[in-house]
Amino acid sequence: MDIMKESLAFHKELKGKIEIKNKMKLNTMKDMTLAYTPGVASACLSIKEDPKQVYELTSKHNTVAVISDGTAVLGLGDIGPLAAMPVMEGKCAIFKRFANINAIPIVLNTKDVDELVQTIYHLSPSFGGINLEDISAPRCFEVERRLKALCDIPVFHDDQHGTAIVVGAALLNALKIVNKKLNKVQITINGAGSAGIAITKFLLELGAKHITVCDRFGIIYDKHPELNIPQQEIAKLTNKKHLKGSLSDALKNADVFIGVSAGNIVTKEMISSMNSDAIVFPLANPIPEISRDLALAAGARIVGTGASNLPNQINNALVFPGLFRGALDSGAKQITTKMQIAACHALSKIISKKDLKETYIIPSIFDKRVAKRISKAVHQTVNQVKS
Numbered sequence: 001m002d003i004m005k006e007s008l009a010f011h012k013e014l015k016g017k018i019e020i021k022n023k024m025k026l027n028t029m030k031d032m033t034l035a036y037t038p039g040v041a042s043a044c045l046s047i048k049e050d051p052k053q054v055y056e057l058t059s060k061h062n063t064v065a066v067i068s069d070g071t072a073v074l075g076l077g078d079i080g081p082l083a084a085m086p087v088m089e090g091k092c093a094i095f096k097r098f099a100n101i102n103a104i105p106i107v108l109n110t111k112d113v114d115e116l117v118q119t120i121y122h123l124s125p126s127f128g129g130i131n132l133e134d135i136s137a138p139r140c141f142e143v144e145r146r147l148k149a150l151c152d153i154p155v156f157h158d159d160q161h162g163t164a165i166v167v168g169a170a171l172l173n174a175l176k177i178v179n180k181k182l183n184k185v186q187i188t189i190n191g192a193g194s195a196g197i198a199i200t201k202f203l204l205e206l207g208a209k210h211i212t213v214c215d216r217f218g219i220i221y222d223k224h225p226e227l228n229i230p231q232q233e234i235a236k237l238t239n240k241k242h243l244k245g246s247l248s249d250a251l252k253n254a255d256v257f258i259g260v261s262a263g264n265i266v267t268k269e270m271i272s273s274m275n276s277d278a279i280v281f282p283l284a285n286p287i288p289e290i291s292r293d294l295a296l297a298a299g300a301r302i303v304g305t306g307a308s309n310l311p312n313q314i315n316n317a318l319v320f321p322g323l324f325r326g327a328l329d330s331g332a333k334q335i336t337t338k339m340q341i342a343a344c345h346a347l348s349k350i351i352s353k354k355d356l357k358e359t360y361i362i363p364s365i366f367d368k369r370v371a372k373r374i375s376k377a378v379h380q381t382v383n384q385v386k387s
Contacts, residue, residue, distance in 0.1 A: 017089045063102045064129040066091045071136035075285040081107035098371045099321035117146045124151045128328050132157040137193040138228045154327045154335045160198035162316030169348035170314045173361040174302045178277040187211045188254040191261035192231050211238045212250045219243050263287025271298035302358050311359035322371035326378025339378045346377035
């Protein structure tokens with residue numbers, strides 16, 4: 001069986017990838033009176049008197065909601081909330097496996113921004129954090145912005161910021177190999193949706209100076225007639241040379257290509273037109289913008305990928321478990337840009353300079369240091385702000 005058939009059989013056999021288990025035994029009436037009525041009233045009244053006690057007396061402190069409306073699922077697009085459930089369950093399984101965080105999948109049967117915001121806000125008291133997932137752009141930007149303003153717990157859109165953090169870490173390491181500086185290289189990003197815009201903003205925060213962003217209609221520039229509001233904002237921060245034209249034009253003499261768009265839209269000729277020691281991250285799933293083999297044949301020095309069966313998998317699963325672990329443990333009310341930058345540097349530094357090579361610019365998700373280092377970096381950042 002190929003992997004798709006094997007995975008379908010795997011899901012049918014399991015009937016869901018996650019489950020809920022009790023921490024205690026319910027074998028006697030004493031157990032019942034402690035865990036439930038009448039004993040549980042003491043915990044309820046303690047929380048009523050001091051709401052912060054909810055973190056000491058319930059599982060809120062270690063529970064995250066993974067929430068989607070099913071409008072931008074993987075590379076599958078708007079397939080609806082029910083069809084998004086396997087992905088949400090997969091995220092929850094990763095939370096548990098790599099950070100021991102209990103995560104609950106929630107899919108919502110609405111595309112309306114107001115309804116999404118209000119529903120998630122009303123659910124938020126049950127959780128210590130909210131991980132937004134697979135919500136299409138540009139709605140995802142407003143949903144996250146409004147929820148961060150309303151909620152007193154961390155709200156994080158993984159498709160935006162998780163992707164940006166892991167791309168940033170991989171790029172920092174790749175640049176060490178080719179001996180180029182982030183503030184000097186020419187970067188072309190294709191895809192101006194949630195991931196592309198977040199990557200662009202994050203690389204600017206890291207110190208990048210020369211970024212050109214493209215979308216399906218070509219190079220983004222200020223006052224382009226087809227831009228939505230988030231794209232208009234990014235146009236003012238990028239394309240300092242005021243370029244116009246196609247992706248092909250944007251790749252000429254570029255040092256870095258980052259693709260979060262569609263499959264098979266980059267040719268060998270486009271990669272060949274880039275500068276020497278080119279860094280190429282074609283991350284579209286399930287089909288990349290250009291295959292690893294073609295990119296290397298065209299002259300790319302380092303190639304990252306979204307695929308788990310190839311070197312240098314750049315996947316946001318490396319980020320969100322440790323990021324939320326650090327946020328929950330530190331009692332953070334939000335996940336800030338400083339926390340994200342700290343997570344990025346922690347992830348990149350896991351690989352020492354002497355161990356870096358063209359096929360090893362980012363650690364494996366199974367590297368036990370990943371979640372621990374990111375969590376520690378986030379925790380320290382929060383404590384620095386508090387002090």
